[in-house]
Amino acid sequence: MGERLPEKVRTLADAPTYVTLATLQSDGSPRLTVLWIERDGDDLLLSTVRGRAKERDIDRDPRVALMFLDQHDPYSYVEIRGTATLTEEGGRDLIDRLAVKYTGEPYKWDGPDAIRVVIRISPTRVLTTG
Template sequence: MNQHQNDITNPSIKNLFEDKNLAFVATLMKDGSPQITPTWIDIIDNEILINTALGRVKQKNVTRDPRIGLSIADHNNPYHMVTIRGEVIDQITGEMAETHADKLAKKYLNKDKYPFKAPGEKRVILKVKPTRVTYI
């Protein structure tokens, strides 16, 4: 097991983000209990990006308390994995978030447009700053 404070630049870690692996993202509910969701994940220029919709539980949770945890296991070898603790340092909406949802749909589903958008839904990118990184 290797621990690198804040370091997601390792090529093995970046590969976990760049492949079709789901991230299990944990946020904190108002009462302090954990909430966890399997989520599409991305990394661009060593920044962790999670795309969700405004008003979803995880987005509301990180707006109130920016602490977040995530874990990714390689779908081909679940013993190759990374866990990250961090905080959401920015929430990006608008065209950038909509385009990013399409990019993730291409990665995970091989579809050009995000197919699950509900009428009136607005996408948001949660930008995560890691504070603790552990990988094997």
């Protein structure tokens, strides 16, 4: 069973807050990517395109971490550690919802052959400061 998200995290995830995703590269070193996020209960959803480095990292090792930085208080942040799963189901719908949330319009930057993947993170540890 995953960890429940505190109200502070739910509020940040429901707002257009940018997050930094940490994945592990094949040599064990971390890779950081800034992404848009959506919440599904206590799980967190992100989007990528099939074949990108973060998708390959997660496919090889599903351990991830996320950092939310509160834009109104830079000394207040949240770190979430968890396990990620990947699915193509709902991938296009998710990126369109995220784009509307963050930019006000549907996503329009993918090429015609892009296959959207949903990254679902189930938290195993939530750390908050501030």
